[in-house]
Amino acid sequence: MGEQVAAAVRVRGLVKRYKEVEAVRGIDLDVVPGETFGFLGPNGAGKSTTIKILCTLVEATEGTAQVAGFDVARDRDAVRRRIGLVFQEPTLDAYLTGEQNLRFHGELYGVDRSTAAARREEVLQMVGLWDRRRDAVQTYSGGMRRRLEIARGLLHSPQVLFLDEPTIGLDPQTRASIWEYIRELHRREDITVFVTTHYMDEAENCDRIAIMNEGRIVALDTPEALKRAIGKDRVVITTDDDGAAIASLREQFEIEAAVHEGAVSFAVTDGAAFVPQLFARLDVPIHSVSVTRPSLDDVFLAHTGTTIRDAERGGGNPFAIMARGR
Amino acid sequence: MTTEVAAVRIPAGGLRHELRAASVVWQREMIRFSRDRARVVSSLVQPVLFLFVLGGGLSSIVQAGTGSVDFKTFLFPGVLATSVLFTAAFAGISMVWDREFGFLREMLVAPVSTAAILTGKCVGGATVATLQSLVLLALAGTVGVPYDVVMLLELVGLLFLMAFMITALGLLLASRVKTIQAAMPMVQLIITPLMFLSGALFPLSGLPGWLTVLTHVNPMTYAVEPMRSVVFARLDTDAATLAAFDPGIHWGDYRVSLGLQVLVVVLACLLLLTAAVARFARTE
Ligand SMILES: Nc1ncnc2c1ncn2[C@@H]1O[C@H](COP(=O)(O)OP(=O)(O)OP(=O)(O)O)[C@@H](O)[C@H]1O
Ligand SMILES: [Mg+2]
Numbered sequence: 229m230g231e232q233v234a235a236a237v238r239v240r241g242l243v244k245r246y247k248e249v250e251a252v253r254g255i256d257l258d259v260v261p262g263e264t265f266g267f268l269g270p271n272g273a274g275k276s277t278t279i280k281i282l283c284t285l286v287e288a289t290e291g292t293a294q295v296a297g298f299d300v301a302r303d304r305d306a307v308r309r310r311i312g313l314v315f316q317e318p319t320l321d322a323y324l325t326g327e328q329n330l331r332f333h334g335e336l337y338g339v340d341r342s343t344a345a346a347r348r349e350e351v352l353q354m355v356g357l358w359d360r361r362r363d364a365v366q367t368y369s370g371g372m373r374r375r376l377e378i379a380r381g382l383l384h385s386p387q388v389l390f391l392d393e394p395t396i397g398l399d400p401q402t403r404a405s406i407w408e409y410i411r412e413l414h415r416r417e418d419i420t421v422f423v424t425t426h427y428m429d430e431a432e433n434c435d436r437i438a439i440m441n442e443g444r445i446v447a448l449d450t451p452e453a454l455k456r457a458i459g460k461d462r463v464v465i466t467t468d469d470d471g472a473a474i475a476s477l478r479e480q481f482e483i484e485a486a487v488h489e490g491a492v493s494f495a496v497t498d499g500a501a502f503v504p505q506l507f508a509r510l511d512v513p514i515h516s517v518s519v520t521r522p523s524l525d526d527v528f529l530a531h532t533g534t535t536i537r538d539a540e541r542g543g544g545n546p547f548a549i550m551a552r553g554r
Numbered sequence: 555m556t557t558e559v560a561a562v563r564i565p566a567g568g569l570r571h572e573l574r575a576a577s578v579v580w581q582r583e584m585i586r587f588s589r590d591r592a593r594v595v596s597s598l599v600q601p602v603l604f605l606f607v608l609g610g611g612l613s614s615i616v617q618a619g620t621g622s623v624d625f626k627t628f629l630f631p632g633v634l635a636t637s638v639l640f641t642a643a644f645a646g647i648s649m650v651w652d653r654e655f656g657f658l659r660e661m662l663v664a665p666v667s668t669a670a671i672l673t674g675k676c677v678g679g680a681t682v683a684t685l686q687s688l689v690l691l692a693l694a695g696t697v698g699v700p701y702d703v704v705m706l707l708e709l710v711g712l713l714f715l716m717a718f719m720i721t722a723l724g725l726l727l728a729s730r731v732k733t734i735q736a737a738m739p740m741v742q743l744i745i746t747p748l749m750f751l752s753g754a755l756f757p758l759s760g761l762p763g764w765l766t767v768l769t770h771v772n773p774m775t776y777a778v779e780p781m782r783s784v785v786f787a788r789l790d791t792d793a794a795t796l797a798a799f800d801p802g803i804h805w806g807d808y809r810v811s812l813g814l815q816v817l818v819v820v821l822a823c824l825l826l827l828t829a830a831v832a833r834f835a836r837t838e
Contacts, residue, residue, distance in 0.1 A: 283663060284663070285659070305566075305665040308664065309564055309566070309665045313663060315659060317659075319656035320655075320656070321655070321660075324582070324586075328582075331578075335574050335575065336578060337665060338574055338665075338666075340562055340563045340564070343562045347562045383562075384564050
């Protein structure tokens with residue numbers, strides 16, 4: 229099959245403008261068939277908008293995109309037949325049972341009737357919902373709903389599965405199990421997974437990640453390579469007076485530090501060797517020090533100027549979660 | 555774990571696939587209808603009140619001029635139409651809920667045409683509304699309408715057609731309103747006038763000219779009148795009663811034939827459905 233060699237996702241010069249907002253500002257992207265591709269970025273970076281363009285729900289203002297070898301604007305139905313979708317917002321019918329939701333999906337996608345029932349069982353078993361298939365979705369927990377949506381997204385054997393924050397609002401155990409399904413998927417089927425997340429530990433599960441900020445891709449590589457590129461260790465100290473500590477770091481070492489998550493944080497080339505000097509020369513009493521090798525959090529910080537958790541808080545807006553339901 | 559299923563196959567479009575999609579959308583409406591008994595019962599209250607309370611109250615006044623036929627008998631086809639009107643309009647508007655709860659997106663990103671999905675919705679809404687009106691049809695005898703099998707079948711057919719049209723109208727409205735809060739005023743604003751300007755609850759012959767124009771552009775007028783004709787054809791009435799209760803629809807001097815009335819409704823179905831498809835296909 230010719231389309232196997234084509235990139236799973238191929239994006240060139242993609243731009244999306246909503247009236248005043250420029251959500252996506254020209255991105256290029258190639259996703260290799262069979263990989264798990266992570267898409268990271270703070271709130272409003274344009275991740276969901278990009279996914280909506282790729283799954284033909286939104287038209288791009290400029291640029292081109294191909295999914296599974298088909299152009300999203302010209303071959304809409306061909307793309308739709310080959311992709312599975314789990315949106316950021318829920319899209320289940322809560323009045324129907326889990327199985328009815330899947331049956332609806334199968335019929336809508338025209339899944340071959342001779343294999344439909346077996347396939348339904350397979351995906352429901354995989355996400356551990358087979359025993360609850362006869363219950364109305366209303367009675368499912370948030371994690372169960374998410375798992376059902378993933379099962380549904382897989383029902384028609386898509387070549388590319390788009391997951392927009394599949395683990396948001398879930399407990400750590402459920403999050404881990406969802407990533408377990410994603411790994412299991414690669415073992416079982418020939419599938420490419422395109423996933424957005426806000427959790428850095430989850431991004432480690434990806435073969436490659438792209439970091440998006442304000443509509444642009446600011447970094448794209450394997451997690452390892454991105455961390456290596458940062459090159460510096462992260463030092464986090466707690467002090468009596470964070471303001472004075474920052475000022476002193478600037479005077480004594482010419483280091484720019486900032487407060488993140490209630491502690492002073494900065495990057496140096498060799499953290500372990502730096503600590504003794506820090507105690508000798510900083511004018512402010514230090515309570516604790518920690519030195520870490522670069523993590524994806526640091527990568528994120530370096531490229532977006534904010535840690536993902538600060539970004540998550542979005543200025544401490546408690547309505548952000550509610551808005552998600554829309 | 556279960557035996558592994560090789561990747562399932564899905565077709566590259568085609569009429570059969572479209573029909574399957576429309577049919578599963580219809581099935582969903584049926585499932586939801588069967589789960590929602592309370593709504594079925596409550597939506598029968600209004601037509602029953604119209605028929606027996608309004609009809610009963612007015613029949614003593616109206617009796618005077620129209621000896622042989624009770625006002626309730628006149629009202630019967632109109633009340634059938636109103637019950638279908640509200641149920642079908644709600645079935646169409648329910649797309650606003652589907653949007654709110656995200657299910658609309660699940661439907662719109664599938665590799666089928668929007669037309670297939672909306673047709674399934676319309677047939678679903680029409681089925682639900684028609685099923686519901688069967689309860690009222692069973693009451694025919696209590697208001698002096700004979701249980702004539704052919705007449706009942708004709709009425710069911712006409713009710714279904716009208717319900718299809720109104721569901722399509724509901725869908726068109728749903729494509730414009732984006733929130734649940736805005737949906738209810740919309741019903742009041744659009745659906746209630748349709749009812750009053752259709753001849754369902756009183757004969758249109760006595761209205762002033764400018765209102766007559768409105769009744770003539772109201773597609774529901776062309777759905778109610780055939781139902782009334784079908785009922786009155788089975789009654790034993792005199793010409794004067796018929797002239798008062800079932801004057802027909804006149805475009806100028808031309809009395810619109812029953813076939814043409816039905817054609818108007820069919821065209822309205824197609825027009826409204828096409829408009830709704832165009833609007834939903836463009837959302838987001
Ligand atoms: N339908 C729309 N109309 C107008 N602006 C929109 C629309 N959808 C998205 N935007 C804007 O586009 C920008 C990018 O939004 P998008 O949903 O793609 O972000 P995101 O990266 O998915 O963020 P999050 O992490 O919060 O999900 C935001 O500024 C948003 O307000
Ligand atoms: Mg998003």
